[in-house]
Amino acid sequence: MSKSIMIQGTMSNAGKSLLAAGLCRIFHQDGYKVAPFKSQNMALNSFITEEGLEMGRAQVMQAEAAGIRPHVYMNPILLKPTNDMGSQVIVNGEVLGNMSARDYFTYKKKLIPDIKKAYETLASEYDIIVLEGAGSPAEINLKADDLVNMGMAKLAKAPVLLAGDIDRGGVFAQLVGTVSLLEPDEQARIKGLIINKFRGDKTILDPGIRMLEERTGIPVVGVIPYMQIDVEDEDSLSERLVGNGAVEAVDIAVIRLPRIANFTDFNILESLSGVSVRYVKSVDELKNPDMILLPGTKNTMRDLLWLRQNGLEAAILKAHQAGTVIFGICGGFQMLGRSLSDPLGVEEGGELRGIGLLPMDTVFAGEKTRTRVSGRTGEMPGPLSGLSGLSVEGYEIHMGVSTFSEERHPMTELIDAVTGERKTDGGAQEEGVYGTYVHGFFDRQEIAHAVVRGLAAKKGLDFDAAPQMDYQEYKETQYDILADTLRRHLDMDVVYRILEEGTDDED
Missing domain, CATH: 3.40.50.880 (Class I glutamine amidotransferase (GATase) domain)
Structure with a gap:
């Protein structure tokens, strides 16, 4: 069976998808067979596989970073919001039906066998599985029936890296608050903290990092800079949809x-x-x-x-x-x-x-x-x-x-x-x-x-004067830039040690 590691975040849009993609690329570059996995995704950006099945686009992007073709097992549940109160529910690439948020909350436990089968199929075929959570693991009203954050980490026996978004402010409160709201066994599962989307001089951040490690007892394994990486975004939180930008030729x-x-x-x-x-x-x-x-x-x-x-x-x-x-x-x-x-x-x-x-x-x-x-x-x-x-x-x-x-x-x-x-x-x-x-x-x-x-x-105007570009080659370059950036700012020796040691789950 494969090794696993999971990226969770303190909130939506903390950068989980990009961090998971970067790890997929690094493990791929280092010679491992690696696959992404997200048990439940909520997004309107979806993709159709070669088999004609529908899955979330973020896992397609991560599969590209890993150098493999996307498969619906990488995202067994996809929720596509139809309005503010409900979504179309897609299981293993096929439409199950439309459900209100409350109906789905009641129903979702029935999908655990589908999630287990998808994960175990990937785990039997790949050396490393990079899992991605959704939203925050500290949603105390949802934790009891969680199947995408700590619930999934337990199922996969995966150690967790918890990422906070410093660009939106309050990153220390995000990380300390998230850890404090978790149960002791969940806290023990978090093996490293990541401060993501940092702009500025890291030395100014160092005193806060020391206090963060003292408060949580968890090491900070990376301070990742704000990256201008051009890869596919997951949903409408994408920054490319914000603002108008300059008008070009x-x-x-x-x-x-x-x-x-x-x-x-x-x-x-x-x-x-x-x-x-x-x-x-x-x-x-x-x-x-x-x-x-x-x-x-x-x-x-x-x-x-x-x-x-x-x-x-x-x-x-x-x-x-x-x-x-x-x-x-x-x-x-x-x-x-x-x-x-x-x-x-x-x-x-x-x-x-x-x-x-x-x-x-x-x-x-x-x-x-x-x-x-x-x-x-x-x-x-x-x-x-x-x-x-x-x-x-x-x-x-x-x-x-x-x-x-x-x-x-x-x-x-x-x-x-x-x-x-x-x-x-x-x-x-x-x-x-x-x-x-x-x-x-x-x-x-x-x-x-x-x-x-x-x-x-x-x-x-004559557009032929503009430089030509192969889009697939361009995307591969972006994944390599992502991996290079993570290697510089994430302690990969520690990440590999976390991956190797896993968790204390009993077989």
Whole structure:
């Protein structure tokens, strides 16, 4: 059986996912077979595996860092919030159903066998498992039935590194308070403390570190600097969604929908020199972009109503009339049609008028489309004609079925990797409106470059002068930078000793 180590945090967004990814990369570089694991994830950013199963994107990122392909066993439970009080529950990659928070709290103990099977399967195949917790282990109202923090650490017999976020202030109170709220056996499981996201002179921090170690009896194994690492983020807490940023030569505005999902679709565009990708949630923030992107969403109908009520729908239509390119993916693509119908109450129920820029109607079905696809783009009209005939690969994950009522230019001609079916997807208009169900559409560099070249040419600029970049190679470089940073600031000798010694759990 493998060795294990777990990263827990004092709060959400303390940096657990990135620290776990960094450890995965270090162990991989050191020659170990390593896999990530998070028993329960709550996020709208999900991924479809080669088997057509759905899992959280953070564990996909960590699997990439570990040099392995993602498998649904790395994240057996995924919760995708549908509103403030409930979520779609996905178990082993398949939809179990929608549950209120209270119903899920009562039900979740029934999922422990699924969690154990997933973890034990990985543990039988890998040398090291890097586990990630969720939120805080000190939620005293939830601890009794915990299956993602200390409950999971006990199940895996994993020692714990507890990370606090100094960037948000109060890191000493975070760490001391968290430890003090745990039971003695849980406190004993914490073998090291990490101060994360530090900016400044560490010598000023040293007296506080000594007091922290005295108060808790636990060593501080690392003070990790605030890292500007460009890897995929887990959810809408992502800092890339905050603020507007500067406007570059080619300016792209992504509508920051309240239930935005899979915004990682646009990461490659953000990495291109001379391109700005701004996440906007009001008419004032929209400005005059060269392209407006409507992203995926967990609730297309509700987010379309939000778009309509805050004036952004009218602003998008006005921008379209002025020649701005409009591009929708998944839920954003559905919004661009003429109508949305939900006869089964999958989202909101009833019918809703769409934005009306594509001659298309969408009906929400009871069964989710969940597959990987590959193929080529169609003959593209309008300003993005340079997209024509390029290889494309990605995945579909949606409830709706969209039907065009008029002849259209299909965005893609695809082969479904799960069923083998050949099909066309999406649609494009001469006037500069494009839409597709394919997540990851932009991920191939030739597609990203073709889009930006088209936008640049429209305003008389030459994007070909910009340096070319292989996105996969770029991501590998980022993982190596992450690992190098952790090696400099995390005592890996101590981490390996903790890994080797494990915990005092009896067999």
